[in-house]
Amino acid sequence: MGAPSDRTDAMSPSAYPQLLAVFTKLHHFHHLTAMASWDQSAMMPPKGNEARSQALAEMEVLIHQTITDPTLASLLDAAEQAPLNDTERASVREMRRQWALSNLLPSRLVETQSLAGSRCEHAWRSQRPANDWNALLPNLRTVISLAREEAALLADHFGTSRYEALMNKHEPGMRCDELDRIFADVKGWLPDLVRKVMNKQADQPVLQPVGPFAIESQRALGLDVMKLLGFDFEAGRLDLSTHPFCAGVPEDVRITTRYRDDNFLQSLMGIIHETGHARYEQRLPRELVHLPIGRARTMGVHESQSLSFEMQLGRGAPFLSLITPLVRQHLGTQPALQADNLARLCTRVRPGLIRVDADELTYPAHVILRCEIERALIEGEIEVEDIPALWDEKMKTSLDVDTRGNFKDGCMQDIHWPMGLIGYFPSYTLGAMYAAQYVATIRAQTPELDQKIAAGDLSPVTNWLEANIWSQASRWEISELMTRATGQTLQVSHFRKHLEHRYLAA
């Protein structure tokens, strides 16, 4: 570190290297937090939780103290004035973004949120199977109250609505009015499309695979498919958890799944989904991985990777015909395990209770419902106790599904709210739209895409993602990233066309 007088020199050439040192230290702290959090969800026995939560909260505070150190403000100012190359300039922009988010929040709030989220989420793990909404309620009230406090601080500073402020933590650059326009667009054609598809599918017989499918065989199949998709097992693992996720660090990516012995597709598609997240992480540019510029662009872009894998590739007939021999090798040769039947199973549209089990077509309805509820919660228009009734009403209206009294498969089903993750849900549907736009671009460049995929050549997709998304990390703002990659900013029309083609044309 230079002498203190260097630090505030507005043209100091040493400001950027000093910032690198601070963010490298933060990268190391994040590593320990990431692994301890993964362990908490995938490995930790229950009595370990109190100590783990305290240790994680301590680290949150330390990370927060490090990024709110007063010297950082002047280092950022100095670096923004210094002669830097384009990458360095983008790097400072992302440092500033992360710095701003942290510097708006007091330490006390960060620590309290971490503790409250850990406690609520841990208790939720047993409250959900017990369908015990009343037990969740007080914890969740605390979590939401803290999220409101955070949202108010961020919104005041950025001049956005409170919900937009939280959403921008995950989806920087997305505005609530744009989201309104996107969701209104979807709501305009989705119900009719769902109806048409369900009518069409009523005449298409589908064979249900008959289990039980041994967990070990499902796991072996999952590992084989991960290999096919290029997951680097020297730099990651597959484990078990209540709720599938992708965690860890880019150098060591941990994905999880869960198995049901009567339904192997749920786990297999979950694994394909998380493998999409994992490949993004594993292929982020290694030389930047310790810096904010080296991270995933937005959570929507992250979801676009998992959905490129699960939805665009994984549930498409070409990919399913490619993996059918693996499915039959591991799970047997019953008639339901034929390529065309698997394709029908993977595109079967049936409104249901559970978001993560939803088909591609009804999924956006689950997302829109959650966004509307959490937005109302954060804006103070409703309270936590209003959630179940709203949930019931919206599920009835949008998907004609009855959730009354069924909290565990209703408003208690997702881990997001218990852990305090608010404003994340939009990213799922934005991700589905980004993914559709990527693959439309790839298909225009490679008209024989389906034949290549069926023949085992996934390189048109993975090479394109590597060149246009993975290697770009956070060099560009989202609109620039999309324009460079696809020639245009986000257009809902690609998503709609993809759905109409897959579900009505075939």
Add this chain to the structure above:
Amino acid sequence: MGAPSDRTDAMSPSAYPQLLAVFTKLHHFHHLTAMASWDQSAMMPPKGNEARSQALAEMEVLIHQTITDPTLASLLDAAEQAPLNDTERASVREMRRQWALSNLLPSRLVETQSLAGSRCEHAWRSQRPANDWNALLPNLRTVISLAREEAALLADHFGTSRYEALMNKHEPGMRCDELDRIFADVKGWLPDLVRKVMNKQADQPVLQPVGPFAIESQRALGLDVMKLLGFDFEAGRLDLSTHPFCAGVPEDVRITTRYRDDNFLQSLMGIIHETGHARYEQRLPRELVHLPIGRARTMGVHESQSLSFEMQLGRGAPFLSLITPLVRQHLGTQPALQADNLARLCTRVRPGLIRVDADELTYPAHVILRCEIERALIEGEIEVEDIPALWDEKMKTSLDVDTRGNFKDGCMQDIHWPMGLIGYFPSYTLGAMYAAQYVATIRAQTPELDQKIAAGDLSPVTNWLEANIWSQASRWEISELMTRATGQTLQVSHFRKHLEHRYLAA
């Protein structure tokens, strides 16, 4: 925190609470380090190691900075003058001990040691199976050179020899001259005892169990035996690793084992051993667990727990008759799996290559050899390249075993040196001696001990350990702990009597 002027007030009543806050923070940092280290050995894929090592080194530095913060010196001074109760006074004594060890070492050395140890140990994992001593050599040279640097700093301050200084990190209060006396005692009677026992056993037939024993069945047996021994599965796990160990934190204890399908006893005895370590950790007084006083007294005392479980209990005929039904339930009913044959197998004396597989009787010879070599290394009497020849010579002399050219089962077999853990080996044999002394004490109080154990009542052992060792943590210096528990300081005679009784009298 009080105002700065409070801190140096020699009678400040706030010094101790301020120390509590610092050591609680350190406890949280240690938690993250402990879990990341466990993961590194039990879960982490190879490409994760570089990032993990850097993150751990960063945390080592932070822990070191925290405990070397200049305010701590005056807080400790003040607390030592303040009116405290006995527990608080002992707590400050242990804080001072930990503080002194850290304050003698510069940050740079701590960080370099952490990095060098991680790298060397990680590479050793593949170098050992490849028998590649030459590949290990440069890494190990670095590790030893850093250990010498550390030893010199500690020895200069404490006025001890360099080896004693390193040993005292693990075994505070043990002197090299006492260790010499203990080892000379053992060397005086052990060779003759080994000979006598081998002659006696030559006439005692033993049936070798015939595998393969499925790994899953071995694991199920191990879990059942852990339950029997009181392992709390709500606060710990059993996993796999190259080298079995007990790690994690008292609130969440992680033990590991490894399986060979031709030898279930190796894994089972390893599990019993680690369960001894684990119960000590799990039963440390919870209200002190965040403080130095709440930790294990010495590593020798820690080993005495694993050896109370594995050697005193686990390889004794009463315990083996108790678990024989479980062994037969999981592994089948072949004649070798009868109680009397298992007891013969578990007490079979046969000099061999591997310390962790050694029988109870030849084990001290493995330890003495390592202590002699590492002591000579640290004192600068030999260099790293001298190890193999010395190893060969000492194995030949002490156990009549030929290790020439067999590095992987020779001087590369243990994880200790690659990870920079020097001066730890004495604790194994001290632990065996402590354990023999405990059980002699227990047996004097409970003459019907063997009958109780065979009948499934382990409480005379576990209640005694809980009252005299586990619950005492580091309240007392080791000599006081032993005197309170057994009426005398460490006496080698209990160990010798135990061995003579078990191996010659039966």
